[in-house]
Amino acid sequence: MNRKTDTPVTVIGLGLMGRALAAAFLKAGHPTTVWNRTTSKADQLVAEGARLAPTVGDALKAGSLTIICVTDYPAMHELLGASESELDGMMLINLTSGDSAQAREAAQWAEQRGAHYLDGAIMAIPSGIGTAEAVILHSGPQPYFEAHKSTLDALGTVTYLGADHGLASLYDVAGLAMMWSVLNAWLQGTALLRTAGVDAATYAPFAQQIAAGVAEWLPGYAEQIDSGSFPAEVSALETDARAITHLIEESEAVGVNTELPKLIKAMVDRSIAAGHGGEQYPVLIEEFSKPRND
Protein backbone atom coordinates (compact mmCIF):
# COMPACT_ATOMS: atom_id res chain seq x y z
CA MET A 1 0.00 0.00 0.00
CA ASN A 2 1.30 3.41 -0.94
CA ARG A 3 0.86 5.06 2.45
CA LYS A 4 2.04 8.63 2.83
CA THR A 5 3.32 9.20 6.34
CA ASP A 6 4.65 12.73 6.06
CA THR A 7 1.29 14.46 5.68
CA PRO A 8 0.64 16.84 8.57
CA VAL A 9 -2.68 16.12 10.28
CA THR A 10 -4.79 17.74 12.96
CA VAL A 11 -7.08 16.10 15.49
CA ILE A 12 -9.64 18.25 17.29
CA GLY A 13 -11.26 16.69 20.33
CA LEU A 14 -9.22 14.47 22.63
CA GLY A 15 -11.70 12.22 24.35
CA LEU A 16 -10.79 8.53 24.48
CA MET A 17 -11.47 8.12 20.77
CA GLY A 18 -9.80 11.36 19.68
CA ARG A 19 -6.66 10.47 21.61
CA ALA A 20 -6.62 7.03 19.93
CA LEU A 21 -6.91 8.66 16.51
CA ALA A 22 -4.08 11.10 17.19
CA ALA A 23 -1.89 8.33 18.62
CA ALA A 24 -2.43 6.24 15.47
CA PHE A 25 -1.35 9.15 13.25
CA LEU A 26 1.73 9.73 15.39
CA LYS A 27 2.61 6.05 15.31
CA ALA A 28 2.37 6.08 11.50
CA GLY A 29 4.80 9.00 11.41
CA HIS A 30 2.48 11.88 10.61
CA PRO A 31 3.32 15.31 12.04
CA THR A 32 0.25 15.62 14.29
CA THR A 33 -1.28 18.73 15.78
CA VAL A 34 -3.96 18.39 18.43
CA TRP A 35 -6.42 20.67 20.16
CA ASN A 36 -8.74 20.09 23.09
CA ARG A 37 -10.66 22.45 25.38
CA THR A 38 -9.03 20.80 28.40
CA THR A 39 -5.38 20.89 27.39
CA SER A 40 -4.23 18.27 29.91
CA LYS A 41 -5.85 15.61 27.71
CA ALA A 42 -3.01 16.28 25.25
CA ASP A 43 -0.16 15.61 27.70
CA GLN A 44 0.54 12.03 26.72
CA LEU A 45 0.24 12.80 23.00
CA VAL A 46 2.64 15.74 23.33
CA ALA A 47 5.08 13.41 25.11
CA GLU A 48 4.80 11.13 22.07
CA GLY A 49 5.56 14.00 19.68
CA ALA A 50 2.28 15.76 19.01
CA ARG A 51 2.08 19.54 18.90
CA LEU A 52 -0.62 21.15 21.04
CA ALA A 53 -2.16 24.06 19.15
CA PRO A 54 -3.10 27.12 21.23
CA THR A 55 -6.36 27.76 19.32
CA VAL A 56 -8.76 25.87 17.05
CA GLY A 57 -7.84 28.26 14.25
CA ASP A 58 -4.15 27.46 14.66
CA ALA A 59 -4.92 23.73 14.77
CA LEU A 60 -6.94 23.92 11.56
CA LYS A 61 -4.11 25.65 9.71
CA ALA A 62 -1.50 23.11 10.81
CA GLY A 63 -2.84 20.01 9.08
CA SER A 64 -3.53 19.06 5.47
CA LEU A 65 -6.63 17.52 6.93
CA THR A 66 -8.42 17.93 10.24
CA ILE A 67 -10.19 15.09 12.03
CA ILE A 68 -12.96 16.27 14.31
CA CYS A 69 -14.06 13.92 17.07
CA VAL A 70 -16.04 15.78 19.71
CA THR A 71 -19.08 15.03 21.91
CA ASP A 72 -21.78 15.83 19.38
CA TYR A 73 -22.62 17.99 16.37
CA PRO A 74 -23.61 21.09 18.38
CA ALA A 75 -20.18 20.95 20.05
CA MET A 76 -18.58 20.79 16.61
CA HIS A 77 -20.58 23.78 15.36
CA GLU A 78 -19.65 25.76 18.46
CA LEU A 79 -15.93 25.04 18.07
CA LEU A 80 -15.64 25.63 14.35
CA GLY A 81 -18.15 28.47 14.28
CA ALA A 82 -15.79 30.47 16.48
CA SER A 83 -13.11 30.20 13.79
CA GLU A 84 -15.56 30.52 10.93
CA SER A 85 -13.40 32.73 8.74
CA GLU A 86 -10.63 30.18 8.82
CA LEU A 87 -12.56 27.24 7.30
CA ASP A 88 -12.04 28.33 3.70
CA GLY A 89 -10.11 25.62 1.84
CA MET A 90 -9.81 23.38 4.88
CA MET A 91 -10.31 19.60 4.61
CA LEU A 92 -12.56 18.53 7.49
CA ILE A 93 -13.34 14.91 8.33
CA ASN A 94 -15.96 14.78 11.02
CA LEU A 95 -15.97 11.51 12.98
CA THR A 96 -18.27 12.87 15.69
CA SER A 97 -21.27 10.61 16.45
CA GLY A 98 -24.57 11.83 15.08
CA ASP A 99 -27.39 11.07 12.71
CA SER A 100 -27.65 11.38 8.95
CA ALA A 101 -29.57 14.67 9.07
CA GLN A 102 -26.90 16.26 11.28
CA ALA A 103 -24.22 15.04 8.90
CA ARG A 104 -25.96 16.53 5.87
CA GLU A 105 -26.55 19.84 7.68
CA ALA A 106 -22.93 19.99 8.83
CA ALA A 107 -21.76 19.32 5.28
CA GLN A 108 -23.86 22.19 3.95
CA TRP A 109 -22.69 24.46 6.76
CA ALA A 110 -19.03 23.64 6.13
CA GLU A 111 -19.30 23.93 2.36
CA GLN A 112 -20.94 27.34 2.67
CA ARG A 113 -17.78 28.41 4.50
CA GLY A 114 -15.51 27.08 1.78
CA ALA A 115 -14.43 23.91 3.59
CA HIS A 116 -14.13 20.45 2.05
CA TYR A 117 -16.17 18.15 4.22
CA LEU A 118 -16.43 14.39 4.70
CA ASP A 119 -18.60 12.80 7.35
CA GLY A 120 -17.55 9.58 8.99
CA ALA A 121 -18.43 6.98 11.56
CA ILE A 122 -16.11 4.78 13.56
CA MET A 123 -17.11 1.14 13.97
CA ALA A 124 -14.50 0.32 16.59
CA ILE A 125 -13.53 0.89 20.18
CA PRO A 126 -10.61 3.21 20.93
CA SER A 127 -8.15 0.36 21.56
CA GLY A 128 -8.86 -0.97 18.05
CA ILE A 129 -7.89 2.25 16.26
CA GLY A 130 -4.80 1.82 14.10
CA THR A 131 -5.55 -1.85 13.40
CA ALA A 132 -7.34 -3.39 10.41
CA GLU A 133 -10.24 -4.31 12.70
CA ALA A 134 -11.22 -0.67 13.09
CA VAL A 135 -13.67 0.02 10.28
CA ILE A 136 -14.06 3.72 9.58
CA LEU A 137 -16.86 4.71 7.23
CA HIS A 138 -16.72 7.87 5.10
CA SER A 139 -19.28 9.64 2.98
CA GLY A 140 -19.23 12.85 0.95
CA PRO A 141 -17.52 13.86 -2.31
CA GLN A 142 -15.37 10.97 -3.50
CA PRO A 143 -12.40 13.11 -4.64
CA TYR A 144 -11.92 14.32 -1.04
CA PHE A 145 -11.78 10.72 0.16
CA GLU A 146 -9.43 9.58 -2.60
CA ALA A 147 -7.09 12.52 -1.96
CA HIS A 148 -6.69 11.63 1.71
CA LYS A 149 -7.20 7.87 1.84
CA SER A 150 -3.48 7.14 2.12
CA THR A 151 -3.34 9.35 5.21
CA LEU A 152 -6.56 7.94 6.72
CA ASP A 153 -5.19 4.41 6.29
CA ALA A 154 -3.23 4.99 9.49
CA LEU A 155 -6.52 4.77 11.43
CA GLY A 156 -7.77 1.36 10.31
CA THR A 157 -9.83 -0.06 7.46
CA VAL A 158 -11.18 3.06 5.83
CA THR A 159 -14.20 2.68 3.60
CA TYR A 160 -15.96 5.02 1.20
CA LEU A 161 -19.76 4.70 0.95
CA GLY A 162 -20.99 7.40 -1.41
CA ALA A 163 -21.51 11.11 -2.05
CA ASP A 164 -24.47 11.54 0.33
CA HIS A 165 -22.94 12.81 3.58
CA GLY A 166 -25.64 10.95 5.57
CA LEU A 167 -24.48 7.49 4.49
CA ALA A 168 -21.80 6.96 7.13
CA SER A 169 -24.32 7.49 9.95
CA LEU A 170 -26.92 5.29 8.29
CA TYR A 171 -24.50 2.41 7.66
CA ASP A 172 -23.23 2.80 11.20
CA VAL A 173 -26.61 2.37 12.90
CA ALA A 174 -27.61 -0.35 10.42
CA GLY A 175 -24.46 -2.26 11.31
CA LEU A 176 -25.13 -1.79 15.00
CA ALA A 177 -28.66 -3.13 14.54
CA MET A 178 -27.07 -6.26 13.07
CA MET A 179 -24.63 -6.47 15.97
CA TRP A 180 -27.31 -6.32 18.69
CA SER A 181 -29.59 -8.66 16.74
CA VAL A 182 -26.94 -11.36 16.39
CA LEU A 183 -26.15 -11.00 20.08
CA ASN A 184 -29.82 -11.09 21.09
CA ALA A 185 -30.59 -14.17 18.99
CA TRP A 186 -27.57 -15.86 20.50
CA LEU A 187 -28.77 -14.90 24.01
CA GLN A 188 -32.24 -16.28 23.24
CA GLY A 189 -30.71 -19.57 22.09
CA THR A 190 -28.30 -19.66 25.02
CA ALA A 191 -31.19 -19.12 27.44
CA LEU A 192 -33.14 -21.96 25.79
CA LEU A 193 -30.19 -24.37 25.83
CA ARG A 194 -29.19 -23.57 29.39
CA THR A 195 -32.56 -24.92 30.56
CA ALA A 196 -31.29 -28.31 29.29
CA GLY A 197 -27.94 -27.92 31.02
CA VAL A 198 -26.01 -26.89 27.90
CA ASP A 199 -23.48 -24.20 28.74
CA ALA A 200 -22.98 -21.07 26.67
CA ALA A 201 -19.57 -22.16 25.38
CA THR A 202 -21.04 -25.37 23.98
CA TYR A 203 -23.82 -23.56 22.13
CA ALA A 204 -21.76 -20.59 20.85
CA PRO A 205 -20.01 -22.31 17.88
CA PHE A 206 -23.39 -23.57 16.63
CA ALA A 207 -24.87 -20.06 16.81
CA GLN A 208 -21.78 -18.66 15.11
CA GLN A 209 -22.11 -21.11 12.23
CA ILE A 210 -25.81 -20.34 11.73
CA ALA A 211 -25.25 -16.57 11.79
CA ALA A 212 -22.42 -16.74 9.26
CA GLY A 213 -24.38 -19.17 7.10
CA VAL A 214 -27.52 -17.03 7.01
CA ALA A 215 -25.41 -13.94 6.31
CA GLU A 216 -24.32 -15.61 3.08
CA TRP A 217 -27.94 -15.60 1.87
CA LEU A 218 -28.21 -11.81 2.08
CA PRO A 219 -26.84 -10.88 -1.35
CA GLY A 220 -29.26 -13.33 -2.98
CA TYR A 221 -32.20 -12.15 -0.90
CA ALA A 222 -31.25 -8.55 -1.75
CA GLU A 223 -32.05 -9.31 -5.39
CA GLN A 224 -35.61 -10.11 -4.36
CA ILE A 225 -35.94 -6.75 -2.62
CA ASP A 226 -34.42 -4.78 -5.49
CA SER A 227 -36.68 -6.52 -8.00
CA GLY A 228 -39.73 -6.22 -5.72
CA SER A 229 -40.55 -9.89 -6.37
CA PHE A 230 -40.46 -12.49 -3.59
CA PRO A 231 -41.08 -16.01 -4.96
CA ALA A 232 -40.90 -18.70 -2.24
CA GLU A 233 -37.82 -20.42 -3.65
CA VAL A 234 -36.67 -21.66 -0.24
CA SER A 235 -39.77 -21.43 1.92
CA ALA A 236 -43.00 -19.50 2.20
CA LEU A 237 -43.72 -17.00 4.96
CA GLU A 238 -46.56 -19.23 6.20
CA THR A 239 -44.05 -22.01 6.81
CA ASP A 240 -41.85 -19.59 8.74
CA ALA A 241 -44.87 -18.54 10.80
CA ARG A 242 -45.48 -22.12 11.95
CA ALA A 243 -41.84 -22.53 12.93
CA ILE A 244 -41.85 -19.23 14.81
CA THR A 245 -44.83 -20.52 16.77
CA HIS A 246 -42.67 -23.52 17.73
CA LEU A 247 -40.00 -21.11 18.98
CA ILE A 248 -42.52 -19.15 21.07
CA GLU A 249 -44.08 -22.29 22.53
CA GLU A 250 -40.70 -23.82 23.32
CA SER A 251 -39.56 -20.58 24.98
CA GLU A 252 -42.75 -20.45 27.06
CA ALA A 253 -42.53 -24.13 27.98
CA VAL A 254 -39.01 -23.83 29.37
CA GLY A 255 -39.70 -20.45 30.99
CA VAL A 256 -37.40 -18.09 29.09
CA ASN A 257 -38.18 -14.68 27.61
CA THR A 258 -40.51 -14.57 24.59
CA GLU A 259 -40.33 -10.90 23.57
CA LEU A 260 -37.93 -11.42 20.68
CA PRO A 261 -39.80 -14.44 19.24
CA LYS A 262 -43.12 -12.62 19.61
CA LEU A 263 -41.82 -9.56 17.78
CA ILE A 264 -40.69 -11.77 14.88
CA LYS A 265 -44.11 -13.44 14.85
CA ALA A 266 -46.02 -10.15 15.00
CA MET A 267 -44.21 -8.77 11.96
CA VAL A 268 -44.61 -12.01 10.01
CA ASP A 269 -48.31 -12.17 10.91
CA ARG A 270 -48.88 -8.63 9.67
CA SER A 271 -47.15 -9.47 6.40
CA ILE A 272 -49.28 -12.60 6.00
CA ALA A 273 -52.39 -10.55 6.79
CA ALA A 274 -51.31 -8.18 4.01
CA GLY A 275 -51.42 -11.13 1.61
CA HIS A 276 -47.78 -12.25 1.53
CA GLY A 277 -48.09 -15.70 3.16
CA GLY A 278 -47.03 -17.49 -0.02
CA GLU A 279 -44.00 -15.26 -0.58
CA GLN A 280 -40.52 -15.44 0.87
CA TYR A 281 -39.17 -13.82 4.05
CA PRO A 282 -37.56 -10.74 2.44
CA VAL A 283 -41.09 -9.52 1.61
CA LEU A 284 -41.02 -8.28 5.22
CA ILE A 285 -39.09 -5.30 3.88
CA GLU A 286 -42.56 -3.78 3.45
CA GLU A 287 -43.16 -3.99 7.21
CA PHE A 288 -39.67 -2.75 8.07
CA SER A 289 -39.98 0.20 5.70
CA LYS A 290 -42.91 1.86 7.46
CA PRO A 291 -43.83 2.92 10.97
CA ARG A 292 -46.25 0.60 12.72
CA ASN A 293 -49.74 1.97 12.25
CA ASP A 294 -52.00 -0.13 14.41
Next chain:
Amino acid sequence: MNRKTDTPVTVIGLGLMGRALAAAFLKAGHPTTVWNRTTSKADQLVAEGARLAPTVGDALKAGSLTIICVTDYPAMHELLGASESELDGMMLINLTSGDSAQAREAAQWAEQRGAHYLDGAIMAIPSGIGTAEAVILHSGPQPYFEAHKSTLDALGTVTYLGADHGLASLYDVAGLAMMWSVLNAWLQGTALLRTAGVDAATYAPFAQQIAAGVAEWLPGYAEQIDSGSFPAEVSALETDARAITHLIEESEAVGVNTELPKLIKAMVDRSIAAGHGGEQYPVLIEEFSKPRND
Protein backbone atom coordinates in the same frame (compact mmCIF):
# COMPACT_ATOMS: atom_id res chain seq x y z
CA MET B 1 -15.46 -41.42 4.98
CA ASN B 2 -16.36 -45.03 5.70
CA ARG B 3 -19.97 -44.90 4.51
CA LYS B 4 -21.95 -48.14 4.54
CA THR B 5 -24.37 -48.23 1.66
CA ASP B 6 -25.80 -51.72 1.98
CA THR B 7 -27.72 -51.14 5.22
CA PRO B 8 -31.45 -51.57 4.69
CA VAL B 9 -33.42 -48.53 5.84
CA THR B 10 -37.08 -47.63 6.26
CA VAL B 11 -38.72 -44.24 5.88
CA ILE B 12 -42.21 -43.76 7.34
CA GLY B 13 -44.04 -40.64 6.19
CA LEU B 14 -43.71 -39.49 2.59
CA GLY B 15 -44.50 -35.82 2.64
CA LEU B 16 -42.08 -33.54 0.73
CA MET B 17 -39.36 -34.05 3.35
CA GLY B 18 -39.92 -37.79 3.83
CA ARG B 19 -39.69 -38.35 0.08
CA ALA B 20 -36.44 -36.38 -0.03
CA LEU B 21 -34.99 -38.51 2.78
CA ALA B 22 -35.97 -41.77 1.07
CA ALA B 23 -34.61 -40.55 -2.27
CA ALA B 24 -31.26 -39.70 -0.63
CA PHE B 25 -31.00 -43.21 0.86
CA LEU B 26 -31.83 -44.77 -2.51
CA LYS B 27 -29.29 -42.60 -4.28
CA ALA B 28 -26.62 -43.70 -1.79
CA GLY B 29 -27.43 -47.34 -2.58
CA HIS B 30 -29.37 -48.34 0.54
CA PRO B 31 -32.14 -50.91 0.15
CA THR B 32 -35.01 -48.61 1.10
CA THR B 33 -38.49 -49.52 2.31
CA VAL B 34 -41.14 -46.81 2.55
CA TRP B 35 -44.61 -46.50 4.01
CA ASN B 36 -47.23 -43.78 3.77
CA ARG B 37 -50.92 -43.65 4.53
CA THR B 38 -51.60 -42.43 1.00
CA THR B 39 -49.66 -44.98 -1.02
CA SER B 40 -49.54 -42.92 -4.22
CA LYS B 41 -46.93 -40.68 -2.56
CA ALA B 42 -44.56 -43.64 -2.92
CA ASP B 43 -44.95 -44.05 -6.70
CA GLN B 44 -41.86 -42.11 -7.76
CA LEU B 45 -39.70 -43.72 -5.05
CA VAL B 46 -40.86 -47.21 -6.06
CA ALA B 47 -39.94 -46.35 -9.65
CA GLU B 48 -36.47 -45.47 -8.34
CA GLY B 49 -36.14 -48.81 -6.54
CA ALA B 50 -37.84 -48.39 -3.17
CA ARG B 51 -40.08 -51.11 -1.76
CA LEU B 52 -43.53 -50.03 -0.57
CA ALA B 53 -44.41 -51.88 2.64
CA PRO B 54 -48.06 -52.91 3.02
CA THR B 55 -48.17 -52.08 6.77
CA VAL B 56 -46.24 -49.99 9.28
CA GLY B 57 -45.29 -53.19 11.07
CA ASP B 58 -43.84 -54.66 7.88
CA ALA B 59 -41.97 -51.41 7.18
CA LEU B 60 -40.45 -51.39 10.68
CA LYS B 61 -39.14 -54.94 10.27
CA ALA B 62 -37.53 -54.24 6.89
CA GLY B 63 -34.91 -51.71 7.93
CA SER B 64 -31.95 -51.77 10.30
CA LEU B 65 -33.18 -48.33 11.20
CA THR B 66 -36.44 -46.49 10.62
CA ILE B 67 -36.69 -42.78 9.93
CA ILE B 68 -40.02 -41.27 10.94
CA CYS B 69 -41.01 -38.00 9.32
CA VAL B 70 -44.72 -37.36 9.77
CA THR B 71 -46.92 -34.32 10.42
CA ASP B 72 -46.49 -34.13 14.18
CA TYR B 73 -45.87 -36.19 17.31
CA PRO B 74 -49.52 -37.26 17.79
CA ALA B 75 -49.44 -38.64 14.24
CA MET B 76 -46.31 -40.59 15.10
CA HIS B 77 -47.86 -42.03 18.25
CA GLU B 78 -50.97 -43.05 16.34
CA LEU B 79 -48.97 -44.83 13.62
CA LEU B 80 -46.51 -46.62 15.86
CA GLY B 81 -49.01 -47.30 18.63
CA ALA B 82 -50.98 -49.45 16.23
CA SER B 83 -47.94 -51.69 15.81
CA GLU B 84 -46.88 -51.40 19.44
CA SER B 85 -45.85 -55.02 19.89
CA GLU B 86 -43.44 -54.72 17.00
CA LEU B 87 -41.26 -51.90 18.37
CA ASP B 88 -39.10 -54.14 20.52
CA GLY B 89 -35.48 -53.94 19.39
CA MET B 90 -36.26 -51.44 16.61
CA MET B 91 -33.99 -48.43 15.94
CA LEU B 92 -36.24 -45.37 15.50
CA ILE B 93 -34.96 -41.97 14.41
CA ASN B 94 -37.76 -39.46 14.65
CA LEU B 95 -37.26 -36.40 12.43
CA THR B 96 -40.84 -35.18 12.90
CA SER B 97 -41.09 -31.48 13.91
CA GLY B 98 -41.96 -30.90 17.53
CA ASP B 99 -40.76 -29.42 20.79
CA SER B 100 -38.29 -30.71 23.36
CA ALA B 101 -40.99 -31.97 25.74
CA GLN B 102 -42.62 -34.01 22.96
CA ALA B 103 -39.22 -35.45 22.04
CA ARG B 104 -38.52 -36.51 25.62
CA GLU B 105 -41.99 -38.03 26.01
CA ALA B 106 -41.67 -39.92 22.73
CA ALA B 107 -38.28 -41.26 23.79
CA GLN B 108 -39.74 -42.55 27.04
CA TRP B 109 -42.71 -44.04 25.22
CA ALA B 110 -40.51 -45.79 22.67
CA GLU B 111 -38.03 -47.07 25.23
CA GLN B 112 -40.85 -48.53 27.34
CA ARG B 113 -41.72 -50.59 24.26
CA GLY B 114 -38.16 -51.82 23.85
CA ALA B 115 -37.23 -49.52 20.94
CA HIS B 116 -33.97 -47.64 20.55
CA TYR B 117 -34.87 -44.01 19.98
CA LEU B 118 -33.10 -40.93 18.69
CA ASP B 119 -34.83 -37.62 18.18
CA GLY B 120 -33.75 -35.34 15.38
CA ALA B 121 -34.40 -32.05 13.64
CA ILE B 122 -33.75 -31.16 10.03
CA MET B 123 -32.23 -27.73 9.35
CA ALA B 124 -32.75 -27.82 5.61
CA ILE B 125 -35.37 -27.67 2.92
CA PRO B 126 -36.28 -30.89 1.08
CA SER B 127 -34.22 -30.01 -2.00
CA GLY B 128 -31.12 -29.73 0.19
CA ILE B 129 -31.37 -33.27 1.60
CA GLY B 130 -28.47 -35.44 0.53
CA THR B 131 -26.05 -32.51 0.32
CA ALA B 132 -23.59 -31.29 2.95
CA GLU B 133 -25.71 -28.16 3.37
CA ALA B 134 -28.50 -30.16 5.01
CA VAL B 135 -27.69 -30.12 8.72
CA ILE B 136 -29.52 -32.86 10.61
CA LEU B 137 -29.36 -32.69 14.38
CA HIS B 138 -29.63 -35.79 16.58
CA SER B 139 -30.02 -36.28 20.30
CA GLY B 140 -30.41 -39.35 22.51
CA PRO B 141 -28.06 -42.15 23.56
CA GLN B 142 -24.73 -41.66 21.79
CA PRO B 143 -24.15 -45.37 21.00
CA TYR B 144 -27.31 -45.37 18.85
CA PHE B 145 -26.01 -42.43 16.88
CA GLU B 146 -22.51 -43.85 16.47
CA ALA B 147 -23.90 -47.20 15.31
CA HIS B 148 -25.91 -45.58 12.52
CA LYS B 149 -23.96 -42.46 11.61
CA SER B 150 -22.43 -44.04 8.51
CA THR B 151 -25.96 -44.74 7.23
CA LEU B 152 -27.33 -41.33 8.22
CA ASP B 153 -24.45 -39.65 6.36
CA ALA B 154 -26.46 -40.22 3.17
CA LEU B 155 -28.87 -37.48 4.33
CA GLY B 156 -26.46 -34.58 4.83
CA THR B 157 -24.26 -33.22 7.61
CA VAL B 158 -25.39 -35.27 10.58
CA THR B 159 -24.58 -33.92 14.01
CA TYR B 160 -24.84 -35.39 17.49
CA LEU B 161 -25.79 -33.00 20.30
CA GLY B 162 -26.08 -35.04 23.49
CA ALA B 163 -27.99 -37.67 25.43
CA ASP B 164 -31.00 -35.47 26.28
CA HIS B 165 -33.60 -36.26 23.61
CA GLY B 166 -34.87 -32.66 23.79
CA LEU B 167 -31.64 -31.12 22.50
CA ALA B 168 -32.33 -31.48 18.78
CA SER B 169 -35.56 -29.48 19.09
CA LEU B 170 -33.93 -26.83 21.29
CA TYR B 171 -30.95 -26.33 18.98
CA ASP B 172 -33.32 -26.23 16.03
CA VAL B 173 -35.48 -23.37 17.35
CA ALA B 174 -32.41 -21.58 18.70
CA GLY B 175 -30.84 -21.73 15.24
CA LEU B 176 -34.06 -20.50 13.67
CA ALA B 177 -34.14 -17.57 16.10
CA MET B 178 -30.67 -16.66 14.81
CA MET B 179 -31.84 -17.01 11.22
CA TRP B 180 -34.83 -14.68 11.60
CA SER B 181 -32.81 -12.22 13.68
CA VAL B 182 -30.05 -11.88 11.08
CA LEU B 183 -32.70 -11.44 8.40
CA ASN B 184 -34.63 -8.88 10.46
CA ALA B 185 -31.55 -6.82 11.29
CA TRP B 186 -30.62 -6.87 7.63
CA LEU B 187 -34.15 -5.74 6.70
CA GLN B 188 -33.98 -2.92 9.28
CA GLY B 189 -30.68 -1.76 7.78
CA THR B 190 -31.93 -2.17 4.23
CA ALA B 191 -35.02 -0.10 5.06
CA LEU B 192 -32.81 2.64 6.56
CA LEU B 193 -30.40 2.70 3.62
CA ARG B 194 -33.13 2.66 0.99
CA THR B 195 -34.33 6.02 2.31
CA ALA B 196 -30.98 7.37 1.07
CA GLY B 197 -31.34 5.65 -2.30
CA VAL B 198 -28.99 2.75 -1.50
CA ASP B 199 -30.31 -0.46 -2.99
CA ALA B 200 -30.47 -3.74 -1.09
CA ALA B 201 -27.73 -5.36 -3.16
CA THR B 202 -25.31 -2.56 -2.27
CA TYR B 203 -25.99 -2.84 1.45
CA ALA B 204 -26.08 -6.67 1.67
CA PRO B 205 -22.31 -7.39 1.63
CA PHE B 206 -21.81 -4.86 4.43
CA ALA B 207 -24.51 -6.53 6.54
CA GLN B 208 -23.05 -9.93 5.75
CA GLN B 209 -19.61 -8.84 6.95
CA ILE B 210 -20.97 -7.40 10.20
CA ALA B 211 -23.04 -10.50 10.97
CA ALA B 212 -20.13 -12.85 10.36
CA GLY B 213 -17.78 -10.59 12.32
CA VAL B 214 -20.05 -10.34 15.36
CA ALA B 215 -20.65 -14.12 15.23
CA GLU B 216 -16.92 -14.55 15.84
CA TRP B 217 -17.30 -12.82 19.22
CA LEU B 218 -19.77 -15.39 20.51
CA PRO B 219 -17.33 -18.00 21.87
CA GLY B 220 -15.53 -15.27 23.83
CA TYR B 221 -18.76 -13.75 25.11
CA ALA B 222 -19.94 -17.26 26.09
CA GLU B 223 -17.10 -17.39 28.62
CA GLN B 224 -18.61 -14.36 30.35
CA ILE B 225 -21.98 -16.11 30.60
CA ASP B 226 -20.52 -19.38 31.86
CA SER B 227 -18.45 -17.56 34.47
CA GLY B 228 -21.31 -15.23 35.43
CA SER B 229 -18.96 -12.26 35.22
CA PHE B 230 -19.43 -9.48 32.66
CA PRO B 231 -16.58 -6.95 32.80
CA ALA B 232 -16.91 -4.20 30.16
CA GLU B 233 -13.80 -5.18 28.21
CA VAL B 234 -15.17 -3.85 24.93
CA SER B 235 -17.96 -1.51 25.95
CA ALA B 236 -20.40 -0.93 28.78
CA LEU B 237 -24.13 -1.49 28.42
CA GLU B 238 -24.71 2.24 29.06
CA THR B 239 -22.65 3.03 25.95
CA ASP B 240 -24.73 0.55 23.95
CA ALA B 241 -27.90 2.20 25.25
CA ARG B 242 -26.84 5.59 23.87
CA ALA B 243 -26.04 4.06 20.48
CA ILE B 244 -29.40 2.22 20.42
CA THR B 245 -31.08 5.56 21.01
CA HIS B 246 -29.27 6.82 17.88
CA LEU B 247 -30.69 3.86 15.95
CA ILE B 248 -34.23 4.57 17.16
CA GLU B 249 -33.97 8.29 16.43
CA GLU B 250 -32.51 7.67 12.98
CA SER B 251 -35.24 5.13 12.18
CA GLU B 252 -37.92 7.58 13.31
CA ALA B 253 -36.34 10.47 11.42
CA VAL B 254 -36.34 8.63 8.10
CA GLY B 255 -39.76 7.05 8.71
CA VAL B 256 -38.97 3.34 8.94
CA ASN B 257 -40.17 0.79 11.49
CA THR B 258 -38.83 1.12 15.04
CA GLU B 259 -40.18 -2.02 16.71
CA LEU B 260 -36.94 -3.98 16.52
CA PRO B 261 -34.73 -1.10 17.78
CA LYS B 262 -37.22 -0.38 20.58
CA LEU B 263 -37.24 -4.01 21.70
CA ILE B 264 -33.43 -3.96 21.92
CA LYS B 265 -33.61 -0.72 23.91
CA ALA B 266 -36.30 -1.99 26.27
CA MET B 267 -34.29 -5.04 27.23
CA VAL B 268 -31.08 -3.03 27.64
CA ASP B 269 -32.92 -0.44 29.75
CA ARG B 270 -34.30 -3.14 32.07
CA SER B 271 -30.82 -4.58 32.50
CA ILE B 272 -29.41 -1.12 33.29
CA ALA B 273 -32.27 -0.56 35.75
CA ALA B 274 -31.26 -3.85 37.39
CA GLY B 275 -27.81 -2.36 37.97
CA HIS B 276 -25.84 -3.70 35.00
CA GLY B 277 -25.09 -0.44 33.14
CA GLY B 278 -21.37 -0.75 33.70
CA GLU B 279 -21.21 -4.36 32.54
CA GLN B 280 -20.97 -5.83 29.07
CA TYR B 281 -23.78 -6.81 26.68
CA PRO B 282 -23.87 -10.56 27.47
CA VAL B 283 -25.20 -9.65 30.93
CA LEU B 284 -28.54 -9.44 29.10
CA ILE B 285 -28.64 -13.23 29.46
CA GLU B 286 -30.42 -12.44 32.73
CA GLU B 287 -33.26 -10.73 30.85
CA PHE B 288 -33.42 -13.44 28.16
CA SER B 289 -33.53 -16.21 30.77
CA LYS B 290 -36.79 -15.15 32.40
CA PRO B 291 -40.31 -14.25 31.29
CA ARG B 292 -41.06 -10.56 31.25
CA ASN B 293 -42.73 -9.67 34.51
CA ASP B 294 -43.87 -6.09 34.17
